[in-house]
Amino acid sequence: MGEMATGIAHELNQPLSAIVNFANGCARRIRLGIGEKEELVRAMEQISLQAKRAGEIIKRLRGMVTRQQPVREYADLNALVKDACALIAHDRQKLRITIELLLSRQPVIARIDPVQIEQVILNLLRNALDALGDRPDEDRHLLIETGFSSQGMAFIRVKDNGSGIAAEDLKHLFDPFFSTKKTGMGMGLSISQTIVAEHNGRIMADSLKGKGTVFTIELPASSVIAESIAS
Ligand code: ADP
16 A cells, blocks of 8 residues: 555656646746747646646546455444454554443444455544644543444444644545645545445544544444344
8 A cells, every 4th residue: 555655646746746837837927928828828738637637646546445346245343443443452552542432232234345444444543543642641532432323324433632633624634645744645534535435434524623533434334133244
């Protein structure tokens, strides 16, 4: 994933640099009053063309994370949450974060690609750990909840009392390559959104700067009973 993203980032850089160059060139000519109309129009056409190319690259990236033959299996979201928690156990202990699990007592069954959905949960947990790093270490809490919404959707909610997200950033959270981290790729939430949408679900974020953040994933719940899954 890292290698692929680096490759794509490199590829994206070309149209983006071209756009910057053409736009700067246009601005300079207009400011100096030296640009021929035809020349400026051609440069603008190039900007549009290069932007489309960048869009195609992103579409390809999204295509890569969604398999040709989608896997759909009945799975218990509670089990996926527990698996994802086990994967972050080491970092959680190091950061002295307390996790509270408020899992539905009844299994939360959905027909999903368990690997992809676990990846989404893991992304949310990793982001929460990053956000909690700024808090005093005796006050770092993570709450993970599962259940069924009033509309009958299965949900997973991840709530942290970390750094929170500024209202302006909240609008761009799911944009590809949006990151406020020094070494962040900014693809985690974008890919997560694609995965959840392909499951006919949705992912939502709510946050208050300085207070914390809540992410909710909703997926169509399955009426299949848990016992039949084990067999
Ligand atoms: P990355 O983690 O590489 O930056 P993501 O797409 O996973 O990429 O996240 C995008 C941005 O969303 C992060 O850089 C951060 O600014 C913000 N973000 C995501 N989750 C949280 C959270 N729990 N608390 C605060 N900010 C968050």
